[in-house]
Structures are given as C-alpha cells and as structure tokens.
Amino acid sequence: MIAETPLGYARSLKNSGNGFLGDIGPYLRIEPDNTVILGAPAPEIGTGMHTSLPMLIAEEIGADFDTVAVRQMPIKLKRAPDGRYSWAYGVQGGGGSFTLRRNWSPVRRLAAVTRTVLMKAASEALDAPVTQLRAENNFVIDEASGRRISFSDIAALASASPFPEIADEDDIPLKEPSGFTLIGQWRRSKGVEDVVTGRAVFGIDAEMPGMLHAVIARCPYFDGDVLSVDDSEAREVAGVKHIVKLDKPAHPGQPYLAAGVAVVATKFWAAEKARRLLNIEWSKGRGAGESSEQIMAVLEERQQQPGFNLVKDGDGAEALARATAIHEAVYELPILTHATMEPMNCIAHWKGESIVLKAPCHNAGSVVGAVARVTGLDMDAIHLESTRTGGSFGRRLYADWAAEAAILSKQLNAPVKLVWTREDDMASDIYRPPSRHRLRAGLDSDGAISAWSHSAAVATRDEESVDQVDRMQNTIWADNFPRRLVEHFEIDAHHETWMTLNGPWRAPMPAQQAFVVESFINELAEKTGADPLEFRLKLLGEPRDLPYEHWGGPTYNTGRWAGVLKKAAAAAGWGRKVKRRHGRGIAGYFTFGSYCALVVDVEVSKNRDIRVTRVVAAADAGRVVNPNGFRAQLEGGIMDGLSTALRLKIDIEDGRAVQSNFHNYQVMRIADAPPVIETHMIEGGDNVHGTGEIGLPPVAPALCAALYQATGKRIRKLPVGDQLKA
Amino acid sequence: MVQFKVNGNEMRYDGDPDMPLLWYLREDAGLKGTKFGCGIAQCGACTVHFNGKAVRSCVVPMAVVDGAEITTIEGLAAGDDLDPVQKAWIEIDAPQCGYCQTGQIMATAALLASNPDPNDKDIDRALTNICRCGAYYRIRKAIHRAAEIKREG
Ligand code: FES
Numbered sequence: 001m002i003a004e005t006p007l008g009y010a011r012s013l014k015n016s017g018n019g020f021l022g023d024i025g026p027y028l029r030i031e032p033d034n035t036v037i038l039g040a041p042a043p044e045i046g047t048g049m050h051t052s053l054p055m056l057i058a059e060e061i062g063a064d065f066d067t068v069a070v071r072q073m074p075i076k077l078k079r080a081p082d083g084r085y086s087w088a089y090g091v092q093g094g095g096g097s098f099t100l101r102r103n104w105s106p107v108r109r110l111a112a113v114t115r116t117v118l119m120k121a122a123s124e125a126l127d128a129p130v131t132q133l134r135a136e137n138n139f140v141i142d143e144a145s146g147r148r149i150s151f152s153d154i155a156a157l158a159s160a161s162p163f164p165e166i167a168d169e170d171d172i173p174l175k176e177p178s179g180f181t182l183i184g185q186w187r188r189s190k191g192v193e194d195v196v197t198g199r200a201v202f203g204i205d206a207e208m209p210g211m212l213h214a215v216i217a218r219c220p221y222f223d224g225d226v227l228s229v230d231d232s233e234a235r236e237v238a239g240v241k242h243i244v245k246l247d248k249p250a251h252p253g254q255p256y257l258a259a260g261v262a263v264v265a266t267k268f269w270a271a272e273k274a275r276r277l278l279n280i281e282w283s284k285g286r287g288a289g290e291s292s293e294q295i296m297a298v299l300e301e302r303q304q305q306p307g308f309n310l311v312k313d314g315d316g317a318e319a320l321a322r323a324t325a326i327h328e329a330v331y332e333l334p335i336l337t338h339a340t341m342e343p344m345n346c347i348a349h350w351k352g353e354s355i356v357l358k359a360p361c362h363n364a365g366s367v368v369g370a371v372a373r374v375t376g377l378d379m380d381a382i383h384l385e386s387t388r389t390g391g392s393f394g395r396r397l398y399a400d401w402a403a404e405a406a407i408l409s410k411q412l413n414a415p416v417k418l419v420w421t422r423e424d425d426m427a428s429d430i431y432r433p434p435s436r437h438r439l440r441a442g443l444d445s446d447g448a449i450s451a452w453s454h455s456a457a458v459a460t461r462d463e464e465s466v467d468q469v470d471r472m473q474n475t476i477w478a479d480n481f482p483r484r485l486v487e488h489f490e491i492d493a494h495h496e497t498w499m500t501l502n503g504p505w506r507a508p509m510p511a512q513q514a515f516v517v518e519s520f521i522n523e524l525a526e527k528t529g530a531d532p533l534e535f536r537l538k539l540l541g542e543p544r545d546l547p548y549e550h551w552g553g554p555t556y557n558t559g560r561w562a563g564v565l566k567k568a569a570a571a572a573g574w575g576r577k578v579k580r581r582h583g584r585g586i587a588g589y590f591t592f593g594s595y596c597a598l599v600v601d602v603e604v605s606k607n608r609d610i611r612v613t614r615v616v617a618a619a620d621a622g623r624v625v626n627p628n629g630f631r632a633q634l635e636g637g638i639m640d641g642l643s644t645a646l647r648l649k650i651d652i653e654d655g656r657a658v659q660s661n662f663h664n665y666q667v668m669r670i671a672d673a674p675p676v677i678e679t680h681m682i683e684g685g686d687n688v689h690g691t692g693e694i695g696l697p698p699v700a701p702a703l704c705a706a707l708y709q710a711t712g713k714r715i716r717k718l719p720v721g722d723q724l725k726a
Numbered sequence: 727m728v729q730f731k732v733n734g735n736e737m738r739y740d741g742d743p744d745m746p747l748l749w750y751l752r753e754d755a756g757l758k759g760t761k762f763g764c765g766i767a768q769c770g771a772c773t774v775h776f777n778g779k780a781v782r783s784c785v786v787p788m789a790v791v792d793g794a795e796i797t798t799i800e801g802l803a804a805g806d807d808l809d810p811v812q813k814a815w816i817e818i819d820a821p822q823c824g825y826c827q828t829g830q831i832m833a834t835a836a837l838l839a840s841n842p843d844p845n846d847k848d849i850d851r852a853l854t855n856i857c858r859c860g861a862y863y864r865i866r867k868a869i870h871r872a873a874e875i876k877r878e879g
Pocket residue numbers: 761762763764765766767768769770771772773782783784785
C-alpha cells in the first residue's frame with residue numbers, strides 16, 4: 001500500500017493529525033502496479049454493487065474501470081466517549097434499494113479528494129499548473145507538453161510529503177454529469193470470471209483454522225421448546241464432538257432464536273448425519289394450533305369491525321353513498337419464504353474478549369447488534385468480515401444465524417462454522433406475513449373514482465412493537481397509491497398477532513400493495529369500460545409531485561409514473577388484439593423512489609396450463625450507473641415476481657411451516673421462465689436508485705390481468721396455483 | 727475403500743460410505759465451486775459430471791463413486807482456456823449472486839456434449855437447475871451462445 005485515501009480524511013486529519021490512515025469512510029488505494037482498489041462499503045449480494053461502485057470511482061478519478069478492483073471493507077463499529085456507536089469505516093450494508101443512492105455522493109467524493117491530491121502532486125512533478133492537467137486511464141497528462149505520469153508514481157511522491165490541507169472536502173467539485181464518460185455505459189460485472197470458474201468465495205466456502213462444523217435441530221414449532229433429547233445414537237457417529245442444547249432465549253424480539261439442539265462435529269456431514277439420529281420431543285408453545293387457513297378467517301373477522309385508521313381524506317362513506325356504482329373486491333396474499341440460494345451460514349471464533357466472524361452479509365449492523373446481544377460483548381469487540389453473498393431478498397437483514405454461531409463458539413471456546421440446510425431455512429425463516437385486503441370504490445357518472453376505501457389486515461409476530469403504524473409497515477403505508485388522486489380516500493388497518501415470524505421480503509410493502517391496488521384498478525377500468533392504460537393515465541393526471549412520506553419519498557411524480565406506463569405499453573404493442581386463449585395485462589408501481597411498469601403476455605392451454613410468453617418492462621430509476629446491472633436486476637425481479645405469483649406460498653399448520661424444500665416450494669425453473677424479457681430505461685431524474693426490487697411489484701397484477709383476458713377468470717388470491725383449473 | 731478420479735487426479739476414500747459426493751468434494755477435496763442448495767436433488771447447485779453425465783452430487787453416496795471419473799467446475803476448463811460455456815457465461819454476464827451458476831454451467835456443459843445445438847425446448851427439458859435470482863433470461867441466451875462458441879471451435 002502506498003497511498004490510501006479514507007473518505008473524510010480532511011476531518012480525520014484535523015482529529016488525528018494523520019491523513020493517510022484515518023479511520024473514517026470507505027477507502028481508495030493506489031497500488032504500485034497502477035491499479036486502484038476500492039474498499040467497498042457494501043457487500044455483493046447479487047445486485048451488482050461491486051460493479052457500480054467502482055464505476056463511480058473510475059469516472060471521478062479518471063481511471064480505467066478494468067484496473068479498479070473491489071475489496072469488501074472490514075466491518076467494525078467504534079464507540080465514542082459518550083458511549084454511542086458509529087461505523088468505524090463508513091456506513092456498511094445494503095437494503096431498501098438504497099445502497100447505490102447512499103453511496104452515490106460519498107464514493108464520488110472520495111475519488112474527488114484523491115484526484116485533488118494526485119493533481120496537486122502531479123502539478124509539482126510535471127511542473128505544470130493543475131488547470132493544465134487532466135486525468136485519464138490512471139495517468140495524469142499535461143495537456144500542453146503531452147507529458148504524463150502514472151497514478152502510482154504520483155502516489156509515491158504524494159505519500160512522501162504531508163497530505164495537502166483541504167479545508168472542507170465538500171468544497172471539492174464533483175464531475176458534472178454532462179461530462180460522464182463511464183457512468184451510464186454498459187459494463188460487465190466485476191468478478192464474473194471468479195463465479196464461472198468456481199473460485200468466488202461465498203460464506204459457505206469460507207474457513208477458519210481449526211473450525212468445527214455445526215448444524216442445529218431447531219424447534220419446528222414457532223415458539224416451541226425442547227422437552228427432552230435422546231442423543232445416544234447421534235453421539236455414536238464418527239466425528240461428532242459436542243451435542244449442545246440451546247435454550248429458548250429469555251429476551252423477546254431480535255435476534256429471534258429457536259430452541260434446539262446443536263450437533264458439532266469435525267465435518268458438516270458427520271454433524272448432519274448425527275442430527276438425523278437425535279430423538280427430540282418438542283413442545284409447541286403459544287403457536288400450537290395456528291394455521292394459515294385459520295389466520296385468514298381471523299383476519300376476515302377482524303375486517304368486519306372498524307380497525308385502526310391509517311389515513312382518512314374526505315368523507316368516504318358519504319361519497320360511496322352518492323356514487324353511481326360501487327365495486328368491491330377482496331385480495332389475499334400468502335406467506336412467503338426467502339429461500340436464498342446460499343443457505344444461512346456463519347463462522348464465529350470466540351476469543352475471550354472479542355469475537356471474529358465471517359459470513360455472507362446483507363446488513364452488517366444487524367449482525368453486530370445480534371452478536372453483541374447474545375455474547376454480551378461491546379459492539380467494538382466484534383470483528384466481521386463479509387464474503388460474497390448468495391442472495392438475500394431481505395432474509396439477511398436479520399442475523400439469527402450469526403447469533404447462533406456466536407453462542408456456539410463462545411460456549412465451546414472454538415471456531416465454529418454453522419450451516420443451515422434448506423429444511424432449516426424453510427422451517428425457521430422470517431417470512432413475509434400473510435395479508436387480506438378488502439377494497440371498495442365508488443365510481444361517478446363519468447367513470448372516475450370518487451371514493452376509495454381499503455381495509456388491510458395482516459398477521460405478524462411483532463411482540464416488541466406496539467405502534468400500530470409500525471405493525472403495518474411491511475404491508476401498507478398511508479401514502480399508498482392512489483391517495484390524493486381520489487378525493488375521498490381511506491385506509492383502515494387491522495392487525496392480528498400470531499407466532500409465525502415475519503420480516504421484510506423483497507420490495508416488502510410494494511410487492512403486496514401493487515398486487516392489491518393495481519389488480520383493483522384493472523377491475524375498475526373494466527367496470528367503467530375503459531382501457532386499463534387510459535384509465536391509469538387519467539387517474540394520474542397532470543405531471544406533478546405528490547407527497548410520499550415513506551421510504552423512497554418525500555414525493556413521487558405522477559408524470560414519471562405515467563411515463564413508464566406509456567413506454568411499456570408502446571413497446572409491447574398495447575391495444576393490439578390478442579389471440580384466443582392469449583392475454584395481455586398491464587400494471588405499474590412506485591417502489592422506493594423508482595417507477596416500473598410491465599406488460600405481461602400469457603398463453604393458457606386447453607388444459608389451462610399457463611405459459612408466460614413475454615414481459616415488457618419500462619423503468620425510471622433516475623440516473624442509471626450501469627445499464628447492464630439495471631437490466632439484470634429488472635429481469636431477476638420480474639422472474640421472481642412470476643415465480644412467486646404463479647406458485648409460491650408457505651402454509652402453516654399447527655404452528656409450523658408445511659413446505660420444507662424445493663420439492664414443495666417450487667421456485668421457478670427455466671422451462672417456466674418467459675423466453676423474452678424486454679427492458680426499457682427512462683432516466684427521468686438525477687438521483688440514482690437501486691433496481692433490485694422495482695421489477696417485482698407490478699408482475700402479479702399484470703400477470704393476473706393477462707390471465708383474466710385469456711380465461712375470464714379473476715385471480716384475487718395468490719399464488720395463482722391451480723385456480724384456473726378449478 | 728473407493729478409488730476414483732476427480733478432475734483427472736486419482737483419489738481414495740475410506741470414510742463414511744453414506745457421505746454424499748458433494749461433501750467429499752467440498753470438505754475433503756477442497757473443491758468448493760460445487761455448491762450446496764437443497765441436498766435432495768432439486769436445485770442442481772451441486773451438479774458435477776459423473777463419467778460425463780450431469781449428476782446431483784448431493785444425492786450420490788461415496789459408496790457408488792468407485793471407479794468413476796468425476797469432473798467439477800474446477801476441472802471444466804482446459805487450463806487457462808475456459809470452456810465455451812464459461813466463456814459464453816462471461817460474455818452474456820449471466821450471474822447475479824452467482825451461487826447457482828457453477829451448477830448451471832456444469833448442467834449446460836453436459837447438455838452440449840450430447841446435443842451441440844439445443845433449441846429452447848431441449849433447454850427447458852435439460853436444465854432444471856434453480857436460480858433463485860431468476861437469471862434465466864440470460865442463462866438461456868448464454869446456453870445458445872455457448873453452443874455457438876463451441877461450434878465455431
Ligand atoms: S444441492 Fe444437490 S440438487 Fe440441490
């Protein structure tokens with residue numbers, strides 16, 4: 001290492017008098033071979049962050065993108081004298097499609113600071129004024145003489161002299177977007193060569209010297225416990241070292257840990273084999289008797305009574321009484337599991353006063369928090385290294401798996417690698433909660449919506465949370481579309497507590513509301529005899545900003561929403577006649593700051609088998625850093641939307657999950673994937689946004705609209721499953 | 727004691743005959759490109775070639791590998807020269823999280839060995855591996871491209 005620029009170095013310079021090894025912010029390093037290393041403040045979980053962040057660096061500093069490599073930054077918290085914690089190296093983690101947006105300015109500023117330092121040193125070395133210099137492909141070039149000097153040579157010079165005074169790094173100008181030459185260009189994913197050769201190291205591939213392997217037989221009943229264990233056969237398995245009973249944690253809330261029995265062995269297989277030989281008697285706890293069928297009935301019952309008023313604009317009851325026509329429909333959404341391709345896993349090494357962890361992360365903060373809670377360590381004694389991550393979809397925002405590994409390592413005083421099997425994953429997930437929605441709209445004589453009344457009911461665990469709005473947060477928000485587009489608008493919320501754990505699942509709120517609201521819009525369009533596209537455009541009206549006091553806000557723009565609808569419709573040939581038993585459906589949604597609309601084409605056979613033949617998408621996520629990643633994320637989101645809407649649900653019976661692996665939780669395979677996915681990009685704003693979630697929400701309503709056109713059957717309950725055959 | 731070859735190397739094993747080949751490869755042979763996704767032959771993340779055929783190594787007990795020639799993702803390329811399937815995967819930039827992709831590649835390589843020019847129906851039948859990230863649109867493109875690269879030689 002010859003030069004390292006930590007972000008915020010000017011500030012750390014003031015604090016520590018040492019500009020080169022400051023401890024704030026993501027870092028940039030210029031290597032002796034003239035390559036650049038970015039210490040990435042977010043893990044690669046499949047959303048292309050380790051490609052788009054280096055693009056920002058290369059653009060700003062004037063480096064060849066191919067020479068910018070990424071290393072995952074070490075993850076660490078530090079404690080201030082007042083006892084509060086902050087990130088030792090800048091905010092770490094991802095989630096909410098916010099990672100790129102959050103890093104957009106700081107990462108470019110980091111490069112800009114570095115560039116300023118390099119320019120200054122180059123100016124001395126080349127004896128030319130800074131204004132005459134330009135950085136390109138890892139060299140600084142003197143425009144007048146044509147002489148040039150490499151970043152690495154400059155860095156060597158720069159590191160010999162003290163870091164220049166930069167009063168306020170926020171004053172360093174960033175490149176104007178009009179001058180971008182890399183941002184906005186197609187770039188291949190970094191690390192793809194490692195993936196296709198099997199060299200990429202995921203958490204499950206990581207090691208620590210001397211580590212033992214653990215699996216845990218968790219209580220399959222949410223809230224159940226271990227009554228008795230007979231481990232006599234399990235202990236006979238060669239390689240088994242320890243069998244440890246894990247008590248149900250006394251603390252409520254996160255990390256949610258199941259009671260169970262851990263088997264720790266020299267190899268994964270020995271541990272797994274022995275686990276299958278355990279004889280455990282479980283108690284069922286407070287979840288005994290709970291089932292998904294029964295909870296839907298409870299939610300329906302709740303909805304007969306007035307609930308908690310999430311929003312009330314105007315006077316819905318009166319408007320409904322005056323309406324020319326009233327339309328009502330009930331929608332149901334099932335429980336879903338995340339089923340990340342790489343199962344949960346974590347290595348923990350207890351060191352007495354501290355702990356070292358290696359794991360595939362999504363949210364480092366929750367790992368550190370959970371481990372601190374179960375070990376009693378201060379957060380600054382927790383050292384975490386994140387590997388490449390085999391998917392998250394929200395699951396790895398929780399860190400129960402890390403807490404378990406830490407508990408075992410501490411108890412056994414040895415490095416322990418914990419791996420969950422797929423059965424573990426589906427039995428002990430933090431699922432998407434089930435919800436039921438009753439919508440009622442009043443239509444006036446010109447077919448416009450005069451009143452909108454939405455009753456939303458959800459069942460969650462949420463023992464700690466007493467706030468009613470909070471309990472609804474993964475299901476519905478007050479500024480839900482079409483609030484403020486309909487004069488009389490109200491949302492009535494109902495909550496039921498049950499023992500099935502719940503948490504965010506890819507595009508948590510939008511993925512549910514898009515199905516409900518956009519399906520209902522499609523029904524209302526039909527009711528009024530309007531084309532569903534025209535009906536939406538009329539509802540959205542003039543382009544303007546509407547308040548949106550939620551994630552992705554503070555506003556959304558009706559014109560950008562209309563823009564993606566029009567684009568997708570035009571590209572898909574919307575309005576053209578479709579063949580018999582074929583269908584074409586449209587839907588759009590605003591997800592976490594971005595707009596996406598889809599047109600889905602289906603063909604339904606005489607036997608009522610469904611084939612999705614094409615999906616055309618248009619999305620406006622503001623400025624696009626890498627169109628390749630943008631498209632990949634949309635494609636993946638669309639596939640996930642189809643996979644989920646067509647077939648996926650978790651049933652609960654007697655307080656435990658019924659589905660257990662991919663044979664009965666049939667994630668889509670290539671045969672069911674549409675052969676054509678078209679993605680169109682609109683750059684309607686200056687902000688950057690993640691696109692990992694936006695493709696998914698409009699899929700289910702567009703799909704169901706297409707199925708309706710093909711068959712005349714409305715699907716109001718997901719998954720579609722065999723409903724067409726009924 | 728079973729004797730077999732992995733990527734051309736002679737191997738011997740005299741541990742638990744029930745242990746699936748997957749765990750031998752990952753933990754005994756240190757070949758971690760072969761992944762664990764389900765353990766019940768559903769997802770294909772653990773796909774390797776067993777005497778040239780694609781198999782799901784999570785359900786192949788060590789007892790039956792005697793005399794077999796196993797190829798894993800680490801042995802697919804001829805030295806530094808990547809297999810056409812790997813080249814196509816890079817060109818199309820198929821992976822997202824990447825976890826399923828070595829299995830997808832091994833399944834595709836086996837398909838192309840028996841069917842050098844698969845159409846979409848052939849692909850639908852042969853490729854039953856799960857990609858939770860839903861990279862199927864590109865995987866399909868990459869399979870067609872791999873067939874092309876292979877034909878061009
Ligand atoms: S791990 Fe072998 S098929 Fe899934």
